[in-house]
Amino acid sequence: MKRALLLLLLVACVPSFDFVGIEKQVDQLSIKHGGPGWKLEGIDGLMNPLDTIDAHLTDLKELQLQLEGKPQKEASSMLIETRISMLQSQQYFLESQVLDPRPLAEIVLTGSDTLINASIERFSCANRNKIITATILLERSLNRAHDAINQLDLLLQQHEFARPIIGTDDTRPKFYTARLGKVWTTIRVNNVLVSQCR
Secondary structure, X not given: OHHHXXXXXXXXXOOOOOHHHHHHHHHHHHHHOOOOOHHHOOOOOOOOOXXXXXXHHHHHHHHHHOXXXXXXXXXXXXXXXXXXXXXXXXXXXXXXXXXXXXXXEEEEEEOOEEEEXXXXXXXXXXXXXXXXXHHHHHHHHHHHHHHHHHHHHHHHHHOHHHHHHHOOHHHOOHHHHOOHHHHHHHHHHHHXXXXXXX
């Protein structure tokens, strides 16, 4: 009886490598590395700590290597690629925040015109290079965020069995509703202000 119970416990501890099992492992890796769980992450929202992202990426790549010969390998690999893009997007965003976290002007939308009211006391051409670097990082973050969303869309389109596991519509991952418009606005404002420096 004890031997049978021990065997059951050992089997229960072995991770599953079908899509459901991989999604669980992906979520556990987010939590292991200080994140909220992959479905709760979003740019400028809940994110993984910057200092754990490299180790997190390494763990995901190691997990991907274990997929050979496993069921639903293509869908599982697509999920891991999505996660890698999400984490790289977060990494670039957080690195930009270390350099300069502020939008450097107020944006006022009036109809089809956009007026930029520069906050001169907060902006100095002496910070130009730092702001350019931060803006480049934001652009990379935005690109990787779009990659992640496109990859996730493709996964859901190609693998119907993944939809209830990942979630759709109101239950889809928070990354879909990340404030990417705010990131784009910050990039645009930074570029306008830096262009005024000679």
